[in-house]
Structures are given as structure tokens and as C-alpha cells.
Amino acid sequence: MTQRLFFDCDTGIDDSLALIYLLARADVDLVGVASTAGNVPVDVVTSNNLSWLELCGRPEVPVHTGSATPLVAALMTTEDTHGPLGVGHAELPAPTTTPSHLDAADAWIEASQAHDGELVGLVTGPLTSLATAIRRDPGLPPRLRRLVIMGGAFHTHGNTTPTSEWNVAVDPEAAAEVFAAFGTAGAPEPIVCALDLTESVVLTPDHVVRLAAAAGSAPVECPDPTDDRGLRSVADNEIIRHLVDALRFYFEFHDDHDEGYIAHLHDPFAALVALAPDTVQTRAAHVDVELAGTLTRGMTVADERWMTSPGPNARIATAVDVEAVFDELIETIGTFARTRTPDVVGTAPEESAGLL
Structure with missing residues (x-):
């Protein structure tokens, strides 16, 4: 059965993988992409989304630009994590298409009205x-079939402050308003993919090898911590080439922060959950966001004993078969990349390090 989905993201390396995964799924009708400021400024997010859609042969999917700033706080971005243009070392072709005249908030409203009771919402930024859309139209939440949010940290450390996860830390007021809105009657309880679980979805260079092989890309490259920083891929498959360049930057970032030569795939995991919620185990909770704490602003607080009136307003993802997640992502994205016309690079294979 075709699933109609609206994707809200701050693209972003792992957002890029999530977008390609959604495009690769034949059973997904991607009705729109909202560009929200976060990993990089909103104009860069919009350009990245347009470029990926063109590169993947889907320029007809509308891209909607959101606010340049959070609801209250000044915007903070994280180019050190995702690169100066949000896609690591990749240099995406400049888009030839332009964003929709509808802004991101109005696009949320229009999509929920057009697909009342059917629309799956996915937010990875x-x-x-979404908060702005709900301010404009408080009747939006009950119109969604499902909402999946990548964000928060409950029983683990934050990745932006000691207690706060990035997406929530960028705009705590927006997160608080969204969770409050989905505590209303008739609204689905969002599935929250927090750091507690997403940091277990650990990509390694071996996964990149498997992805290239699944795409039939040559040469098959294996990023390695001994490679020169910024080494560029020479893969003959254009999608794989850009993904390897993006992921190499992500590996380097995690390695620099003593996490190993790995990368956390927060957003593609959330995309998979949006399409197959039975993939994960969840627990009900009332989720709220700390806004005033001197040391805890942006902290997601989960009442798992339902002491907070009127009870649970979310379901927190708690467990998943991680290898099954990677099997699905690699097979789906790899098969999709294989179908795209390769753009052969002129560089001789022997010039690239880490070839298999």
C-alpha cells in the first residue's frame, strides 16, 4: 500500500541518506519536503534538497522553505559536523529547479488537508x-495518520549540551509546542527516535562497501582512518560517489570526537520507522521540553509513569534489530542507485585510496 509522506529536514548528511531512502521506496508517495534551518542555514538546506531530488530523478517533488530562524532563539548551525554546505566533502550539482511558493509551515497544513487521516509526517530536523504550522492551524495534528520525530535524549547524554540533543536544542520552544499539541484528543502519539536508540545505529566503512556493491558501483571504496583528509571518491555511480564523499566527512567528525571511525545514522533510521513503525519497540510517555533551566534548557523530559496530566503524548522508540535496519537501508538505497544512470569520473581508480 502506498504511504503518503511529508518530510521535514535540515539536510544534513544523515538527512540526505534519509531522503534518498524515501525516494528509493516504491511504496512511498513523497508529497513534499520542508527545509528547516538547523544543521546549516535554511537556504543551504533548500539547495541540498533540490539537488538531491534532481540527482535522484525526482525534481517534481516540491521543496518548501521554512523560517530562517527558530521561534525564539538565535539560529545555531553545525558545519563542523556536516561540512560547510551540509553534505560533508560532497559537491552536489547546483539545482536547476526552484522551491515552491508555499512556505514550509503552509505546506504542512496543505498536505495534511489534502491527505486527511492518511499523511505520515517525518521530522529529522x-x-x-511544524510548530509554526500548528500555530497557524491548531487542527493539524489530528489529521495526521502518524508522526515520527528524530530528536531528544532521555536516558543518555545529549550531543549538543550535556542534556540536550541537537534538533531539540536548536529550537526548544518549537519542540515543546509540538509535543503539547500532540497531547490533544484525536492526535496520534508521535514516535520519538531519540539518541538513546539512534546512537546504536552505527555505520561503519564496511557498510559503505556493501552499499557500493549493492549499487554495482566501481571501484568499491572503503573509507579508512589512515586516508588523507578530504580524499574524494572516484566511484562511477553518481549517487554513491556523493554519498561516499559525505560519509567520509561524517566518519572523520566522529573520529575527531573519540567515537571511532563510525557515523550515527539517526535520520535514515527515523525514516525507516516512519514507514514501518512495527520495526521498533516503544514505550508510552508524556514528553515535555525544559525551556528555563540554566544547565538543562532543551532537555527532553519523559514521564514514563504517566503522572503528568492528561497522560502519554508520545511513544519513545526503545529497541530495534540494528542489523535488519542496515540490511533494509543498504539494499533499498543500493538498488535505487543502481537504476540511476552512472556519471563516470575520469580519475583513474589507482588514484583513490582504500579500494577493494
């Missing part, structure tokens, strides 16, 4: 655009 700050919740600014």
Missing part, C-alpha cells in the same frame, strides 16, 4: 516548521 528542528521542529520549527
Whole structure:
């Protein structure tokens, strides 16, 4: 059965993989993409989304630009994590298409009205655009079939402050408003993919090898911590080439922060959950966001004993078969990349390090 999905993101290396995964799924009708400021400024997010859609042969999918700033706080971005243009070392072709005239918030409203009771919402960036949409139209939440949010940290450390996860930390007020709105009657309880679980979805160079092989890309490259920083891929498959360049930067970032030569695939995991919620185990909770704490602003607080009136307003993803997640992502994205016309690079294979 075709699933109609609206994707809100701050693209972003792992957002890029999530977008390609959604495009690769034949059973997904991607009705729109909202560009929300976060990993990089909103104009860069919009350009990245347009470029990926063109590269993947889907330029007809509308891209909607959101606010340049969070609801209250000044915007903070994280080019050190995702690269100066949000896609690591990749240099995506400049888009030839332009964003929709509808802004991201109005696009949320229009999509929920057009597909009342059917629309799956997926947010892998700050919740600014969705919160703005709900401010404009408080009747939006009950119209969604499902909402999946990548964000928060409950029983683990934050990745932006000691207690706060990035997407929530960028716009805590927006996150608080969204969770409050989905505590209303008739609204689905969002599935929250927090750091507690997403940091277990650990990509390694071996996964990149498997992805290239699944795409039939040559040469098959294996990023390695001994490679020169910024080494560029020479893969003959254009999608794989850009993904390897993006992921190499992500590996380097995690390695620099003593996490090993790995990468956390927060957003593709959330995309998979949006399409197959039975993939994960969840627990009900009332989720709220700390806004005033001197040391805890942006902290997601989960009442798992339902002491907070009126009870649970979310379901927190708690467990998943991680290898099954990677099997699905690699097979789906790899098969999709294989179908795209390769753009052969002129560089001789022997010039690239880490070849198999």
C-alpha cells in the first residue's frame, strides 16, 4: 500500500541518506519536503534538497522553505559536523529547479488537508516548521495518520549540551509546542527516535562497501582512518560517489570526537520507522521540553509513569534489530542507485585510496 509522506529536514548528511531512502521506496508517495534551518542555514538546506531530488530523478517533488530562524532563539548551525554546505566533502550539482511558493509551515497544513487521516509526517530536523504550522492551524495534528520525530535524549547524554540533543536544542520552544499539541484528543502519539536508540545505529566503512556493491558501483571504496583528509571518491555511480564523499566527512567528525571511525545514522533510521513503525519497540510517555533551566534548557523530559496530566503524548522508540535496519537501508538505497544512470569520473581508480 502506498504511504503518503511529508518530510521535514535540515539536510544534513544523515538527512540526505534519509531522503534518498524515501525516494528509493516504491511504496512511498513523497508529497513534499520542508527545509528547516538547523544543521546549516535554511537556504543551504533548500539547495541540498533540490539537488538531491534532481540527482535522484525526482525534481517534481516540491521543496518548501521554512523560517530562517527558530521561534525564539538565535539560529545555531553545525558545519563542523556536516561540512560547510551540509553534505560533508560532497559537491552536489547546483539545482536547476526552484522551491515552491508555499512556505514550509503552509505546506504542512496543505498536505495534511489534502491527505486527511492518511499523511505520515517525518521530522529529522528542528521542529520549527511544524510548530509554526500548528500555530497557524491548531487542527493539524489530528489529521495526521502518524508522526515520527528524530530528536531528544532521555536516558543518555545529549550531543549538543550535556542534556540536550541537537534538533531539540536548536529550537526548544518549537519542540515543546509540538509535543503539547500532540497531547490533544484525536492526535496520534508521535514516535520519538531519540539518541538513546539512534546512537546504536552505527555505520561503519564496511557498510559503505556493501552499499557500493549493492549499487554495482566501481571501484568499491572503503573509507579508512589512515586516508588523507578530504580524499574524494572516484566511484562511477553518481549517487554513491556523493554519498561516499559525505560519509567520509561524517566518519572523520566522529573520529575527531573519540567515537571511532563510525557515523550515527539517526535520520535514515527515523525514516525507516516512519514507514514501518512495527520495526521498533516503544514505550508510552508524556514528553515535555525544559525551556528555563540554566544547565538543562532543551532537555527532553519523559514521564514514563504517566503522572503528568492528561497522560502519554508520545511513544519513545526503545529497541530495534540494528542489523535488519542496515540490511533494509543498504539494499533499498543500493538498488535505487543502481537504476540511476552512472556519471563516470575520469580519475583513474589507482588514484583513490582504500579500494577493494
